[in-house]
Amino acid sequence: MKYVATFLVLLLSYLGLVGLVGSTEQFLQELVLGTVVSLVLTFILANYVNYTIDYKFPVRLLVFVFAYIPVFVWALILANFDVARRVLSPKIPLNPGFVKIKTDLEGDFAKLTLANSITLTPGTLSIDVDGNDIYVHTVDVKGKTPEENKKNISARFEKLLGVIFK
Amino acid sequence: MEIVSQVLLVIGGLFFLLGGLGVLRMPDVFNRIQAGTKATTLGAFALLLGIGFMYPTWFLKVGIIIVFIAISNPIGSSVLAKASYKAQGAPSNVVQDDLKEFLGGTEDVG
Amino acid sequence: MKNFLALLAALGLGVLIILSLQNNTLFNEYGEDVTGRDSEEYGDREYGEENPASGPANIVTSIVADFRSFDTLGEITVLFVSSLGVALLLGGTKQKRLDLGFHPNFMLRIGSKALFGIILMTGVYVTIHGHLTPGGGFPGGAMIASSMLLLYLADDTFRAKIKGFKILESVAGSLYVLIGIAGLFFADYFLENFLNNGVVGDLLSAGIIPLIYVLIGLKVGSEISGVIDNFLTEEVV
Amino acid sequence: MINAIVFGLVGLGMLFAIIRLIKGPTVADRVVTLDTFNVITIGLISLLAFKFENSLFLDVALVYAILAFMETIVFGRYLEGKHGDR
Numbered sequence: 001m002k003y004v005a006t007f008l009v010l011l012l013s014y015l016g017l018v019g020l021v022g023s024t025e026q027f028l029q030e031l032v033l034g035t036v037v038s039l040v041l042t043f044i045l046a047n048y049v050n051y052t053i054d055y056k057f058p059v060r061l062l063v064f065v066f067a068y069i070p071v072f073v074w075a076l077i078l079a080n081f082d083v084a085r086r087v088l089s090p091k092i093p094l095n096p097g098f099v100k101i102k103t104d105l106e107g108d109f110a111k112l113t114l115a116n117s118i119t120l121t122p123g124t125l126s127i128d129v130d131g132n133d134i135y136v137h138t139v140d141v142k143g144k145t146p147e148e149n150k151k152n153i154s155a156r157f158e159k160l161l162g163v164i165f166k
Numbered sequence: 167m168e169i170v171s172q173v174l175l176v177i178g179g180l181f182f183l184l185g186g187l188g189v190l191r192m193p194d195v196f197n198r199i200q201a202g203t204k205a206t207t208l209g210a211f212a213l214l215l216g217i218g219f220m221y222p223t224w225f226l227k228v229g230i231i232i233v234f235i236a237i238s239n240p241i242g243s244s245v246l247a248k249a250s251y252k253a254q255g256a257p258s259n260v261v262q263d264d265l266k267e268f269l270g271g272t273e274d275v276g
Numbered sequence: 277m278k279n280f281l282a283l284l285a286a287l288g289l290g291v292l293i294i295l296s297l298q299n300n301t302l303f304n305e306y307g308e309d310v311t312g313r314d315s316e317e318y319g320d321r322e323y324g325e326e327n328p329a330s331g332p333a334n335i336v337t338s339i340v341a342d343f344r345s346f347d348t349l350g351e352i353t354v355l356f357v358s359s360l361g362v363a364l365l366l367g368g369t370k371q372k373r374l375d376l377g378f379h380p381n382f383m384l385r386i387g388s389k390a391l392f393g394i395i396l397m398t399g400v401y402v403t404i405h406g407h408l409t410p411g412g413g414f415p416g417g418a419m420i421a422s423s424m425l426l427l428y429l430a431d432d433t434f435r436a437k438i439k440g441f442k443i444l445e446s447v448a449g450s451l452y453v454l455i456g457i458a459g460l461f462f463a464d465y466f467l468e469n470f471l472n473n474g475v476v477g478d479l480l481s482a483g484i485i486p487l488i489y490v491l492i493g494l495k496v497g498s499e500i501s502g503v504i505d506n507f508l509t510e511e512v513v
Numbered sequence: 514m515i516n517a518i519v520f521g522l523v524g525l526g527m528l529f530a531i532i533r534l535i536k537g538p539t540v541a542d543r544v545v546t547l548d549t550f551n552v553i554t555i556g557l558i559s560l561l562a563f564k565f566e567n568s569l570f571l572d573v574a575l576v577y578a579i580l581a582f583m584e585t586i587v588f589g590r591y592l593e594g595k596h597g598d599r
Contacts, residue, residue: 006393013397016230017575019568020223037400045396048427048434049389080181080208083201087188096197097262112386119240120207125200126240127247127265129382135268137196137247141261172515175563179522182553186529189549195541198533202549206556213519213556217563217571224562227571231559231578234394235552238582241387242548245589248381250541253592378593384586395579402576409569411576419576422583429586 003042005051010038060164068160072117079122086139097141098127101134105158110165117157171219178213181205194257195250203243210235337407341485341492345467348488349452352495356449359499362506371509373435380430388430395423403493406486413489417496424501428508438505441498448495455484455491516564523560526553544588551581 014034018027086092101118105111115126115134123139188201211232218228256263340348396419402409403416427434455467462470469483530550537543555578562570 009393010397013230013394014401016226017398017401017572019227020225033404037404041396041400045392049392051389051393076204076208076211079204080184083188083204084184087184087191087201092191092193094193094197094259095261096194096257097260098256098265099262100264108386109390112383112390115244115383116237116240116387119243120204123200125196125203125243125247126383127244127251127381128268130268133268135265137200137265139197139200175515175519175560176522178556179519179526182526182556183522183529184526185549185553186526186533189546190529190533195539195545198542199545199548202545202552206549206552210552210556210559214559217559220563221566221568224568224571227568227575230394231555231571231575234391234575234578234582235555237387237390238578239552241383241391242582242585242589243545244381244383245586246541246545246548246592249589249592250545252378253541254539376594380590391582398575398579402572409572411572415576419579422579426583426586429590 002051003046006046006049007038007042009051010041010045011035014038063160064164068157068164071156071160072120075117075121079120082122095140096138098135098137099141101136103132103134103158105161105165107165110161113165114157114161121157167219171216174212174216174219178209178211178216181209181212185209194259195254196247196257199243199247199250203239207235207239336410337412337485337489340412341406341488342469342483345456345488348492349456349467352449352452352492355496355499356445359503362503366506372512373433374508374510376432379432384430388426392423392426395426396420399423399493399497403490404486406489406493407481413492414496416489416493417498418500420493420497421500421504424497425504428504435509436501436505438502441502441505445495445498445502448491448498452488452491452495455487459484516560519560520557523553523557527557541592544585544592547588548581548585551577551584555581 011034014037015031018030018034020027086094103111103114105114111129111134115129118124118126118134118136125137127135127137129135182205185202185205188205189198192198192201214228214232218225251265256266399416399419399422401416402411402419403413406412406416424436427436457466459468459470460466469485471483527550530546530553533546534543534550537546555574558570558574558577562568562574
């Protein structure tokens with residue numbers, strides 16, 4: 001199964017790089033070449049990179065695209081207006097601190113996605129992940145304990161990510 | 167289509183401006199990382215999407231760049247944040263510092 | 277005062293360069309267009325046309341990998357010698373990863389695996405499309421090596437199978453010379469093009485240039501990866 | 514018209530980043546600013562693709578993005594290592 005996942009990732013990135021320019025014949029040439037190259041690289045690399053995939057993957061992808069990404073983009077836009085408000089005010093309002101957030105997610109890619117989302121949402125920047133703790137720099141410290149911070153910062157993402165990465 | 171693309175381009179430019187301004191105005195390293203990363207990520211998304219709407223055949227390539235920036239930008243800033251914490255410790259105005267127990271305290275190295 | 281003079285000198289030079297690119301009679305008494313003085317014969321290639329005498333859609337590539345292919349052979353020899361020097365100085369027999377005393381953070385460790393595919397495929401794409409797009413073997417090889425560097429930096433214990441790289445490098449180098457000798461047999465000169473030129477803009481066009489660029493990409497990528505490996509490992513005492 | 518506006522905005526952003534790059538009191542500040550500056554440059558290269566209507570500039574932008582990311586990682590690891598085993 002890991003061979004299939006690696007092959008798909010490599011082939012999709014090749015096709016994305018080639019793009020849709022050119023005639024159908026050219027595209028077919030690129031497709032054949034990309035398949036060959038991806039096959040060769042798959043057998044070399046599959047042991048280094050552990051991409052995993054299973055039969056429920058299409059459903060998860062749909063949930064990711066249609067439920068997670070809108071929430072994420074909305075949070076990103078809010079984050080930028082927050083930054084703009086802070087930058088443009090004459091005296092920058094700050095109450096910074098380093099806090100710890102507990103997460104219930106299992107799996108490395110799930111935690112990576114959560115950490116990336118935390119970085120791109122209002123006022124927070126994830127610094128490191130250690131087991132089930134995420135260390136975060138926030139501009140505005142609100143709660144003291146990891147649980148309170150979780151409610152403030154990451155709860156809405158965790159619910160969705162729990163569905164996507166089982 | 168053209169209108170959408172032009173609006174997106176201007177939005178992208180505005181957020182790049184905001185990123186530069188944020189890096190210039192924020193008082194310490196961690197806040198600079200925050201402002202810079204958020205603003206330039208959204209700016210790059212908007213600008214690249216604007217280009218994609220103008221020339222629909224480029225959409226796949228634009229998508230690859232967007233995916234790459236979406237994954238790589240937060241990782242880069244987290245690496246930088248950890249390195250800056252190790253290099254100069256927490257800034258003086260923090261209210262709470264949970265990171266100290268994890269990364270260890272910093273003695274003054276100058 | 278010194279700073280001011282330096283700034284003035286830099287500004288003056290900038291103005292001179294900009295002026296010299298305009299169509300005026302200040303430097304050029306006929307007022308000719310100096311910006312468009314590339315060789316017309318090779319510069320004006322249309323996509324979808326039958327290929328002219330020799331060479332790909334990209335004129336820089338046609339110079340590097342066709343007209344001056346022998347020089348390029350010399351260049352990759354220089355790279356080979358420098359990587360050999362690094363291996364001679366720093367390489368040993370029993371090696372392990374250098375213990376830096378600090379570890380990559382979680383996000384880099386996992387994220388590198390997600391990004392590795394994109395970076396590697398970009399290197400492969402740039403290498404393969406060297407005759408169609410700007411780029412080619414040297415930047416493509418550098419991208420492949422940088423994907424390796426990412427894995428090295430993101431994982432404390434990672435080591436590539438460096439023996440495979442050495443084999444790849446020598447095979448690629450030998451094949452380059454073999455292609456040159458084939459040119460001697462099928463055409464007239466060493467490294468002369470002996471394949472069909474095709475149509476400008478196709479994937480299979482420009483004769484032996486794509487082959488040569490793929491070989492250069494493999495060679496550069498494996499050599500720089502070997503150098504990175506030598507710098508990040510140490511001998512077991 | 515639209516080109517001039519967007520190029521102007523992006524250029525101003527670069528200018529602010531360069532001021533911080535020169536001023537930045539510590540190495541960490543400069544590296545952080547360079548990271549921001551690189552992403553702005555990616556945007557600028559993509560804008561060139563828009564202006565010259567040539568998708569090859571997007572390849573350049575992608576390669577620049579990858580190299581900028583590698584540069585950030587290398588500088589970050591260097592900063593970490595400079596201050597010993599903490």
